[in-house]
Amino acid sequence: MGRADARRAQKKGGRPERGGGKAGKKSGIRRFFTWKMLLAYFVAVIALGAGTFYALYLYVDVPKGNSAAKLQSNIYKTSDGKTIARIGEVNREEVPLSKVPEVVQHAVVAAENKNFYNDPGVDLKGTARGIVNTVMGRGKQGGSTITQQYVKNYYLDQRQTVTRKVKELIISLKVQDEKSKNEILEGYLNTSYYGRGAYGIQAAARAYYNKDIDKVTLEEGAYLAALLQAPSQYDWATATEAGKANAKARWGYVLDKMVEQKWLPADERQRMTFKEPGKPKAALGLSGQNGYLVEAAKREIIRDLAAQGRKESEFAAGGWTITLSIDSKKQKALEKAVKDQLIDDLDPKSREVDGHVQAGAVSVDPKTGKVVALYGGQDFVQHQISNATRADYQPASTFKPIILASALQNESKTQDKRPVTPSAIYDGTNQRPVVGPGGGGYAPENEDQQSYGPITVQQAMNDSVNSVFAQMVVDVGMDKVKKTATELGMKGDFQETPAMALGAMGASPMEMAGVYSTLNNHGKKVTPSVIKSATQGGQEFSLPHAVGDRVVSRNTADGLTSVMTQVVNDGTAKVVASGAYQVAGKTGTSDDNKSAWFAGYTPDLVTTVGLFGEAQGGKQVTLQGTGGGGRVNGGTYPAKIWSAYNSAVFGDDDEAKFDLETEDGYAPPPPPHTSTGTPSQGKSATPTPSGKSQSASSTPSSNKSPSKDPTPTGGKHTPPTPPVPPTTNTGTATGSTNTAKPDPNDNRPNGGRQQQLP
Incomplete structure (x- = not known):
């Protein structure tokens, strides 16, 4: 090939072969994956994505804020359809940002989005992670800015879908352009959920400190800011020891972030101490046992929502109808048994110890795992810690x-x-x-x-x-x-x-009822549930099964039932022995007599009764001398309450026999x-x-x-x-x-x- 031919070949993209051969040509799939083609594909994808996003940006409008207007009551019913409570009317009072102390504003920003004042309103990385988590079915979303959370609270709903997440991103960008940072922060503070049924920071200040938000101190405001992460878990009145520790840690984290952002002097931070919030006030209509029943159901729903990767604010927003598994006849019988066997014997005016006695009881159908009766205390309005579900006393x-x-x-x-x-x-x-x-x-x-x-x-x-x-x-x-x-x-x-x-x-009557129900149910795990069914906006809510797989062998479970029949026939629980039906059970008395128990069951019903000594401020004290007697054993008041309740429920049913298979x-x-x-x-x-x-x-x-x-x-x-x-x-x-x-x-x-x- 001459020089002229070579130049012409180069102009045509070819290359002369050595030895005078013809220029090589790429063939097949390689023709589509040259570096120039790959660059072209990349640019095309970027352009397509940008075009799609721009089209969505033009298509999606900022909707009218209406989520707050849709807040409704939650309705609670007994198993026979009787309504016992309507709870959840909107507990929210909007306040202007100027009424919220600046230090409290900074506490919330430090807790939720420290770069709020300078960010573009969206967290692209967190949003992308949230979309991936949603697609993969992992439940929890990625990080969100305060702007995105405000959009979710006020313009959208809590559903975890890719579509909603994309809408949240686009609307957040538009809101960022239309509103100032102060307007966005004001909206966020007024729509966020803080627990105790409180929507908005003003309602939260009243619920936790019984004061208006403009009177709240920085230490108090830091706790309100900490609540935004986990309202129920961090509520000091109902939190477990681990929950309280986490709440205090989050409170400290908020203040430390304020120091980091130069909103709080470090030496002032060191002098600050955690101030425990006040106890919640009972809502109207929750007197007697109703409040305890409602609280037990509420805790279950929130637990089940969390198991599904959903937030408790969905429940607080209302629109639920919850039918309890409570049997009205058995509930009345349990309340009467406590009154007749214990309350009528107490005289707090004459004996100080009688004013310290707290009784709790839970009755479960072991075949279904459903709670048919529950006693949480004499009156929810007076004592809002449920003795049926508290787990701070020894079993x-x-x-x-x-x-x-x-x-x-x-x-x-x-x-x-x-x-x-x-x-x-x-x-x-x-x-x-x-x-x-x-x-x-x-x-x-x-x-x-x-x-x-x-x-x-x-x-x-x-x-x-x-x-x-x-x-x-x-x-x-x-x-x-x-x-x-x-x-x-x-x-x-x-x-x-x-x-x-x-x-x-520590253990609760509810826990021990589950343990003994599992033994009664031949070793199949029973997790007591107080809810028969639940609907949200007319749609059925999926409840977990109260009865699960076998966790101990039938030989083991039935062996324990057999052994415990003799505790009743020839042991510390003789007082509950019945000539009409078989009984198995065990008494319990703590060595310092701060608690006394009887956990017992017939073939058809498991009931645990606990007595707890509680002085003012929640201090655990002895039950010694209750009712003018001496030591309170499990075989005294708890066993007598159990016996009176079961006698009222079963009467002379002599057909109730345990079906046991054990070596x-x-x-x-x-x-x-x-x-x-x-x-x-x-x-x-x-x-x-x-x-x-x-x-x-x-x-x-x-x-x-x-x-x-x-x-x-x-x-x-x-x-x-x-x-x-x-x-x-x-x-x-x-x-x-x-x-x-x-x-x-x-x-x-x-x-x-x-x-x-x-």
């Missing part, structure tokens, strides 16, 4: 069945490697040091410092022997016991120590003189026939009268097997300090050394 010995359930579920063994079953023998000596990993020498007192010597787990449950269950917690493993507790329905925010045996953690049920007492030395922790007093709970032996364990019902678990029993004395354990795995030999001339069980609680 005491009502926790002991959970320990045995964990032992059966995990096939645990004692320190000398013998199975932990209801018939296993433990050392019931008072203040016996716990042996094994994690025991740490813990040596709890038994009630009235009674010593029992060798005792079956069954009898230890009957008489609530602390020393036995403290050892059992270590034998099973404290981590395993806690795991079983959470699986059965407890919150699980407690320490793993041997003191678990005494129920040394680990009720263990008959051992014969006298079963041990001459240190008791074995794991010997079986009487083998239980495989597959079924065993009926009572004719040999009593003490001077107590025999059980009235020889077949406490509903008739599914094999004939009793004659007692077989256990082999004496010559080891010292229990670490017993009680080595006294029984008196051979004393014909009582264990030579008179084994004592029983009344």
Whole structure:
């Protein structure tokens, strides 16, 4: 090829080949992916996106602000359709920005959007992240500016869709052009939700500090600003300990950001202390039990909204009709039982302690998981903390069945490697040091410092022997016991120590009703729900199932039911025994007598009753002397309330029998003189026939009268097997300090050394 040909080839885009060949040509798909073509595609996409956005910008108008005008009441009904409350009329009073102290304005901006005064009104990165989260179904949106939040509050709704997010972006840009920063901030402060039904910062100031916003201090304003992140969780009156800690941390974060923005001197910040807000005032129409029922339903709806990635402001905005699962007949019966058995016995004018008594109760249908009756206190207007759902008092010995359930579920063994079953023998000596990993020498007192010597787990449950269950917690493993507790329905925010045996953690009657309902329901998880159905704007709201999967085996659950029938027939809960229907249950009394419990159930109904000593300011105090008596045990007022309630509900229904299938049920007492030395922790007093709970032996364990019902678990029993004395354990795995030999001339069980609680 000559030079002229080469120049012509270059002009045509070709390139001469070596050796005089023809210029190469690209073929196939490579022709479309040259760097020039890729650049062209990129520019085209950008242009298309810009054009689309511009078209949307022209198409989307700023709508009229009307979301606030659509706020409605929420209606609450009982299961039979009776309306008990209409709550949620708009609690909002618009105020001009000039009435909001500048330091409070700065607190809100520091908390929500510190660059608000200089930003373009939108957060493109956060919006893009929110769109991706929505498309991926992750629920929570990305970050938003104050302008975007104002647009969402005032012009749009809370739905989480890509379309709404794009509209929010476009409208925010337009609002940014049309309104000043002060106008936007004023609108945001007046439309945001702060909890306690308060829309707008003026209503919030009244709800939390009972003052107008122009009288609010910076410390108070910082708390109001902190509430915007999580109104219910940070409400000091109802927050958990973790919620209070988070609220204080958020309060500090707000002030620190103000220092960062030069709105607050650092030395002034250091001198500031957190001021607790006041208690909420009851809304009209919430007197008696209505307020407690409404609050329980409200908490459930907010919880379920959060589980769906939605905000509680959707509920506060109104338009809901909530039908409670409350049965009017059972509700009246529960209220009457508390009045007749407790309130009528109190005289606060004569006895100070009588003014400190708070009662709470929850009654659940274990087959559906629905709450059919609830008692939160004498009057919601006077005492707005619900005793039915509060979890700040110890459940005491009502926790002991959970320990045995964990032992059966995990096939645990004692320190000398013998199975932990209801018939296993433990050392019931008072203040016996716990042996094994994690025991740490813990040596709890038994009630009235009674010593029992060798005792079956069954009898230890009957008489609530602390020393036995403290050892059992270590034998099973404290981590395993806690795991079983959470699986059965407890919150699980407690320490793993041997003191678990005494129920040394917080729990509510609602929680314990869930635990015992799960046992009654043969091990299927029951999460009590007070809501039968809910609609929002006429559309059905999806509720979670109150009854879930099996969390412990039927053998374990039914075994505990069988064991607890004897607590009623021959133990601390005799007062609730009925000749008409079967009862299983457990008493509980905290060691300082600040709480007393009875958690019990029939085949068809689970009810927990708790009494709590609460002085002014929420201080926990003893119940000692209530009603002019002595110590308040679970077998006194709580059990009497339970019995009166169930008697009114069931009458003489003698068909209610437990349907049990278990190899680990009720263990008959051992014969006298079963041990001459240190008791074995794991010997079986009487083998239980495989597959079924065993009926009572004719040999009593003490001077107590025999059980009235020889077949406490509903008739599914094999004939009793004659007692077989256990082999004496010559080891010292229990670490017993009680080595006294029984008196051979004393014909009582264990030579008179084994004592029983009344």
